[in-house]
Amino acid sequence: METNSHREEVLHTDQIVAESPKTLCVDIGGSGIKVMVLDAAGTPVTERARRETPQPAQPQSCVEVICDLAKEQGEYDRVSVGFPGVVDEGITHTAPNLHPDWEGFELAKRLEELLGKPVRVANDADVQGFGVITSHGVELVLTLGTGLGSALFVNGHLVPNLELGHHPFRKGETYEEQVGRAALDAVGKKKWNRRIKIMIELLQKILNYRTLYIGGGNAKKVDREGLPENVKIVSNEAGLTGGIALWRD
Numbered sequence: 649m650e651t652n653s654h655r656e657e658v659l660h661t662d663q664i665v666a667e668s669p670k671t672l673c674v675d676i677g678g679s680g681i682k683v684m685v686l687d688a689a690g691t692p693v694t695e696r697a698r699r700e701t702p703q704p705a706q707p708q709s710c711v712e713v714i715c716d717l718a719k720e721q722g723e724y725d726r727v728s729v730g731f732p733g734v735v736d737e738g739i740t741h742t743a744p745n746l747h748p749d750w751e752g753f754e755l756a757k758r759l760e761e762l763l764g765k766p767v768r769v770a771n772d773a774d775v776q777g778f779g780v781i782t783s784h785g786v787e788l789v790l791t792l793g794t795g796l797g798s799a800l801f802v803n804g805h806l807v808p809n810l811e812l813g814h815h816p817f818r819k820g821e822t823y824e825e826q827v828g829r830a831a832l833d834a835v836g837k838k839k840w841n842r843r844i845k846i847m848i849e850l851l852q853k854i855l856n857y858r859t860l861y862i863g864g865g866n867a868k869k870v871d872r873e874g875l876p877e878n879v880k881i882v883s884n885e886a887g888l889t890g891g892i893a894l895w896r897d
């Protein structure tokens with residue numbers, strides 16, 4: 649016969665299975681470092697917390713901010729980090745909007761030492777992409793923030809570390825120079841939006857994506873009027889929630 653206490657125990661075990669392992673997701677940006685804990689299903693279980701990115705944004709000072717933020721997030725079992733540059737096997741290779749000291753920095757290893765949990769690191773746009781794609785056909789993700797992030801997926805499979813931002817775009821400038829934060833500040837929203845439209849038209853012709861997702865802190869400044877139907881503006885929170893995908897093997 650099932651007693652009350654047995655029923656309670658079963659309920660309790662189910663809850664633990666649903667909630668664990670918990671993932672501390674970190675998004676390192678050029679202006680802010682954000683964190684949040686997700687349960688096993690990828691549902692946020694803490695409020696998003698944010699600190700300014702230290703200036704200069706050297707590895708040691710950024711790692712300290714991550715550790716401070718992590719302390720306030722309670723319990724978690726593993727860590728996912730979105731990094732604004734090229735990353736391979738936990739080692740950062742470029743960080744155009746942070747600091748040259750990130751070249752060859754063992755970010756995953758350093759955080760594992762400090763936080764005592766397993767850590768996986770991926771490019772920030774790649775993480776954002778995992779949070780929004782539907783895994784059908786070719787999907788492109790662009791993030792508009794301090795820099796221009798890009799991620800390309802084919803039926804849900806990532807082409808890692810696509811660095812569109814630093815390719816020539818127009819008028820002798822790269823995509824990032826034309827539509828990054830500095831450009832938005834310099835030329836204003838109207839002209840910046842014209843550039844966004846030109847960029848979208850060009851990338852559609854080159855990559856023939858089924859869907860383009862635009863995220864990042866400045867996505868909300870994109871003029872939605874006249875955007876093609878296959879272009880979707882997505883929440884910047886996916887830069888954190890996509891982190892759960894780094895643990896899918």
Ligand code: BGC
Pocket residue numbers: 731732733734742744745771772773791793794795796797798811813814824
């Ligand atoms: C970096 C990318 C990054 C993007 C957004 C660019 O400058 O090269 O790796 O995804 O900024 O942070």
